[in-house]
Amino acid sequence: MAEIRGLRDAVADLIHDGDTVAMEGFTHLIPFAAGHEVIRQGITDLTLIRMTPDVIYDQLIGAGLARKLVFSWGGNPGVGSLHRFRDAVENGWPRPLELDEHSHAGMANRYTAGASRMPFALLRGYRGTGHDRRTTTVSTVNCPFTGEELAAVAAVNPDVTVIHAQQADLEGNVQLWGLAGVQKEAVLAADRVLVTVEELVRELEPRPGAVVLPGWVVDAVAVVPGGAHPSYAAGYSERDNDYYREWDRVSRDREVFCQWLKECVTG
Secondary structure (H helix, E strand, O other): OOEEOOHHHHHHHHOOOOOEEEEOOOOEOOOHHHHHHHHHHOOOOEEEEEOOOOHHHHHHHHOOOEEEEEEOOOOEOOOEOOHHHHHHHHHOOOOOOEEEEOOHHHHHHHHHHHHOOOOEEEEOOOOOOOHHHOOOOEEEEEOOOOOOEEEEEEOOOOOEEEEEEEEEEOOOOEEEOOOOOOHHHHHHHOOEEEEEEEEEEOOOOOOOOOEEEOHHHOOEEEEOOOOOOOOEOOOOOOOOHHHHHHHHHHHHOHHHHHHHHHHHHHO
C-alpha cells in the first residue's frame, strides 16, 4: 500500500543519484513540483526518460543533474527550442548530455514492454531510417510466422517513475483523468513510484475514461496542490501559457537561467 508522505521526504527516499527516472504526463499533469524538489536536493547523474522532454527536463538538464536523456521529442510546447537542452548537447554546458532518441511510437512501445515485463516490443516503424546504427536500443527481428522484418525496441524499466494526478484516496489508490499519455505504463514499468496529487479524498468517484492506479503499484503519494504548474490538471487548474513563453527568455541566457535556478533552489 502506498504511503501518504511529504514531497521532500518522498523524493529523498525514492530518487537517488545515478537513478533512471521517468517523469511523465501528456500536456497536463506534468510533475513539475517533484522535478523542482529534485533540483533543490541536487540529486544528480540521472538518466531522464520522457516522451516529450519539455520545460521540466530543460530545467533539470540546465541544473546539471542529467547525464543522459531518453526521449522522442524535445521542445518548449508552442514556443520553440529548449535552450538548456541545446546548450548541453552543443556545448556540454553545464555538462555533456548523452542522447537516446526515438519516435513517439517507439517510446510508447518501450514503456508497454517494460510494463509487461517483456524484454522488447515490436513495431513496423524505424524501417529504412538507419536508427539501429545510432542506438543499442533498436534492432530488427524476423517474424517466425511470416518472415517479415520488424523493428524491435528495448523495454524501458525506470528505477523511479514520477507522475502527477488529480486524486488519491486514503489507501493510496490514484485516479487521473483528461488527456492520458503513458503514465499508466510508466508506473507499471518502474521499480519505485511517486505520485503527487491535487487532493486526498476519502473515496475515489468513478469517472468516464479515468485511469485508476491501485495503491499496491505506488510507493508514495504526496499531496501537492498545483503540483503540475505551469502545465495544468484537468478539473483543477489551467495551463500557464505566460510561464512557457517566459521560459524561452529565461533559458536562452546562462546567467539569467542561473538566477532562476538560485530562486528555484531557495524557493
